[in-house]
Amino acid sequence: MLKIALPNKGRLADETRELFGDAGLPVLTKSDRALSASLGDEFEALFVRAQDIPEFVADGVADVGVTGWDLVCESERPVERRLDLGFGDCRLVAAARDDSVITDIDGIVGGSRVATSYPKITRSFFEARSQNVEIVPISGAAEIAPLLGIAEVIVDITSTGSTLKVNGLREIGTLLTSRAQLVTRCDGVFDREKSDALDSLVMALDSVVRARGKRYLMANVPRRSLDAVKQIIPGINGPTVIDILNGGDRVAVHAVVDVRAIYKTIGALKSLDATGILVTRVERLLP
Structure with a gap:
């Protein structure tokens, strides 16, 4: 079982729990003072002070940890970042x-x-x-x-x-x-089971981090406007274009877009006579 050192209190702890919950690993404890908790079948959480996490990871007490990069640098312990978690700036x-x-x-x-x-x-x-x-x-x-x-x-x-x-x-x-990071020991060597669990953890958390600040946009646009549409919603590898049954000269376009520019994107699409525009949240995003 992979042991994960997590902050036990403060804003860093709250945002860490939110991220793990969104990744399908809710941190459930019987008490606010609990020192550990099970996160499914593969992970065990250890709740410690954020400034102690680099020490726990470097000494092998925990296999992986979540803490601020400022605390890692101050500790001068041999740990490395595995994933930027996108919060705690x-x-x-x-x-x-x-x-x-x-x-x-x-x-x-x-x-x-x-x-x-x-x-x-x-x-x-x-x-x-x-x-x-x-x-x-x-x-x-x-x-x-x-x-x-x-x-x-x-x-x-x-x-x-x-x-x-x-x-x-x-x-x-x-x-x-500084920002919150998922860290492991620099020279850490894991057996196959722990290595696979770590890869799964990184992928799960990364998929949530990538999805934050993104929206999934769908719209029906004139086929003749596709070149212009591609400039407005380039998506990850270009927008998905789908023929519409009985849609005439219209096609459906789907793309992942930045939430900060969504109002401009909708306006630009409407100027191309787009209809049926729908925007939904993205829970996970894998490249």
């Missing part, structure tokens, strides 16, 4: 007080104190730039450090930057971009 940024003379990372002078809960990433970043700064490791919210005079600059994780602004801070540069 955030950035590790440097920030200074609004009234600071520091306006970008180049402006951080030697000897400056940098407070962060990501000391390994931060140290490596500044060493690579030959900037001699003093790393001040902290736990919890780093935003308070400049206000207390503990540091001139902080390095912290952010999604929107709103927390920094509320606390009188402004971004001066990005050290790392």
Whole structure:
């Protein structure tokens, strides 16, 4: 049975459960404090802190894990990404007080104190730039450090930057971009059963990730307009074209389209005299 380390709480945990549920692997537990759960016949979930997952995977306690790439990099453990899961977007940024003379990372002078809960990433970043700064490791919210005079600059994780602004801070540069990843040990060797289970897991999750933000569009269009239709809905490998019984000069076209442009797509098709336009959600998409 393949053991999967999953985040036990927070937004990352919620979105992970949603993804696994959409992939046909609902995470069902008897209690919110459960430490493990069965995910069908092939998988067992282990619920741990997101920051501990790289360690669990690297040490072989879990075969695969879901966690943020920022936590993988900070751990410096030998794990690799198997699949970008498409959620949990955030950035590790440097920030200074609004009234600071520091306006970008180049402006951080030697000897400056940098407070962060990501000391390994931060140290490596500044060493690579030959900037001699003093790393001040902290736990919890780093935003308070400049206000207390503990540091001139902080390095912290952010999604929107709103927390920094509320606390009188402004971004001066990005050290790392992060997103939730499915990770395995770099030198991991699985037996046939686990290898097949891992391939099935990756395929199931990937099919859901690919389908997000997509819609399946169907419409009846004049045959003479097919060249123009192909420009509007190129689909994955071109739209599917189907003859309509008693359809005269009309054919049915089907294609997967980006949800962000669906309103423009419908308008463009209507301008070609398309009728019977139908748009549905896509649950899974395999290349």
